[in-house]
Amino acid sequence: MANVVLRNVRKTYAGGFEAIKGINFEVGDGQFCVLVGPSGCGKSTLLRMVAGLETVTSGEIDIGGRIVNAIEPADRDIAMVFQNYALYPHMSVYNNMAYGLRNRGMPKPEIESRVQDAARILELGAMLDRKPRQLSGGQRQRVAMGRAIVRQPKVFLFDEPLSNLDAKLRIAMRVEIRKLQRRLNTTSIYVTHDQLEAMTLADILVVMNGGQVEQIGNPLDIYQKPATTFVASFIGAPPMNLLPLRSDEIKSQLEGSAAANEAGLLGIRPEDLVISSDSAAGGIALDLTVEAIERVGAETFIYGSRRHEAQGVAANPGELPPGEVIVRIPGAIAPAIGERIRAVAPREKLHLFSVDGRKRIEL
Amino acid sequence: MVEHRPWNDIIAYAILTFGVFIVAFPVYLAMIASTHDAVTVIGGNMPLLPGGHTLENYYRAIFVGGSHASREPVGHLLLNSFISATGIAVGKIFISILSAYAVVYFRFPFRKAAFWIIFVTLMLPVEVRIYPTYKVVSDLHMLDTYAGLILPLIASATGTLLFRQFFMTVPDELLEASRIDGAGPFRFFWDTLLPLSVTTIAALFVIQFIYGWNQYLWPLLITTQDSMQTIVTGIKKMLTTTDELAEWQLAMATAVLAMLPPVAVVVFMQRLFVRGLVETEK
DSSP states (O other): OOOEEEEEEEEEOTTSOEEEEEEEEEEOTTOEEEEEOSTTSSHHHHHHHHHTSSOOSEEEEEETTEEOTTSOGGGTTEEEEOTTOOOOTTSOHHHHHHHHHHHTTOOHHHHHHHHHHHHHHTTOGGGTTSOGGGSOHHHHHHHHHHHHHTTOOSEEEEESTTTTSOHHHHHHHHHHHHHHHHHHTOEEEEEESOHHHHHHHOSEEEEEETTEEEEEEOHHHHHHSOSSHHHHHHSSSSOOEEEEOOTTHHHHHTTTOHHHHHOOEEEEOGGGOEEOSSOOSSSEEEEEEEEEEEEOSSEEEEEEEETTSOOOOOSSTTSOOTTEEEEEEESSOOOOTTOEEEEEEOGGGOEEEOTTSSOEEOO | OOOOOHHHHHHHHHHHHHHHHHHHHHHHHHHHHTTSOHHHHHTSOOOSSOOSOHHHHHHIIIIIOOSSTTOOOHHHHHHHHHHHHHHHHHHHHHHHHHHHHHHHHOOOTTHHHHHHHHHHGGGOOTTTTHHHHHHHHHHTTOTTSHHHHHHHHHOOSHHHHHHHHHHHHSOHHHHHHHHHTTOOHHHIIIIIIHHHTHHHHHHHHHHHHHHHHTOOHHHHHHOOSGGGOOHHHHHHHHHOOSSSOOOHHHHHHHHHHHHHHHHHHHHHHHHHHHHHHHTOOO
8 A cells, every 4th residue: 555656757878868847746645546648658657656667867766655667677676667578488377476475585375365266367277387379368467467466565566467368358348457456455556548548547647748747636637627728638538529720710709708818729629529500609600511431339529620711730649630620420320421510619628728738728 | 281292292203312421421421431441441442331340449449449549449538518508508507598588577777788799799700809808718727627618608699699589588577476476586587487497498408409419610629638629620620640541430430429318308308399399388
């Protein structure tokens, strides 16, 4: 049982590349913290620094009230689950789980009971004598979890543990990991690039980009009040629509608001847009030409283009190209391609950002 | 896929049979010659079917030696060869795996330089450095000893390179998992890396055993006593006679005997190879 505190943590590689640019956050005892961000944002590096596999250039990492910067991974009282599981291929499932305990000189009966307990929790009882290569992907994943559980560490560290599994299994394991963590009530830090995993698992969500924290908070708060346009388009699928606020029709609809004058970008979640012929009182109405339609059964995504915007390509991966707006509607009934529609969003569902997208402005 | 045509098969088999014949016929002749008496072999008309002197020839070759008083029986030479070939193989594996472990897993000053120096020794086989090596061995009073036969042949880079390549395919996460599991450098080596290297070790053992077994020049140089000869030099000495007929039937029996241990090593180790190939997963 422990909390993890990061104080102004930095990592600079020998070549001068700054991977982590000063990160502060705290994970409370028993909380599940998810680090999420695009590839190369430094989330794995940060996790490895907590594990002790990477050195800390400056700042402090504190696990359970102890500064661990100079402490070996084995002595930090953590357990890590790797993306490729990193099971010892020549050892049986039992030995894979028992190895770390043996190295600590734990008495045999204690090892036996801990491994049996973990095997029961993870339903690996029948497989203890098998080698990792005789197991399926999901079973290997469970062995990797078992290796972490038997240690009874203060902190679990997960480095994209589900990304080698197929989509169905990934969802099943996601739920399982969350249940297990609740049951053991062990502080956890989990790295992923999958925003859905991040949203569903986290107590605290840390959105990272370019070695920095973009936003920290409860997943729903982050979804509802993204602090920057990066967070707005990274969290949520399809991403939030971002429209430039120039002296055009959109801005005129928001006239009379001081915030709207200050802001440069308007964000609207696809599900907050409704197709309607009414003009939205106090809200915003967009006139769109339907370009493409995606039906996924329970809902339909309408890709529309706005007359006044130049068409182009997205500035960042995950964002929408300029001039394109996605509307998400329930059911499968959608307008035809080429049809002109009007999408309306109420005022309280609008998000305003500064021109550079780095600051949220309350409307 | 190549289309299946009977003519292709016939041609392929003909070529293969021809190849096998070229390779196998001299071996067959050696085996035949080792079953006849001296007169038949020297007579000029080499029979193509086994003769009746098999047991006698092999008994003499292994336990008695040639008729010249100074020649050692082959049994002893086989033992010498076996000790030196095994010594070379084991010694080389031991040194190579440790040096490769150091080069791959440790950051120390001049690591790159150390690796390149090891690499460069590939260009310096025993034959090239034979005079300085002889001088060193002789100054250390290792002439006519097993140490003298083994040590100079252990030093070379092939094994280090082989293990280095293998270690680099082992995922880093395995090392990291070991670190988190509380295994230090020695435990990681002993508990994880060594078991994973078994098939590489087997491969290197076969190569080095045969390399050591087939050594000719070096044992010839540093052994002066007959009791320290290896079997490969022994065969040659059986044929250099001054005033008598060479005992070809014994030389051939010796040659056949000399072939057996390397064949046995290959056959035995092949099972490990195959197992290694089937079970490659890291």
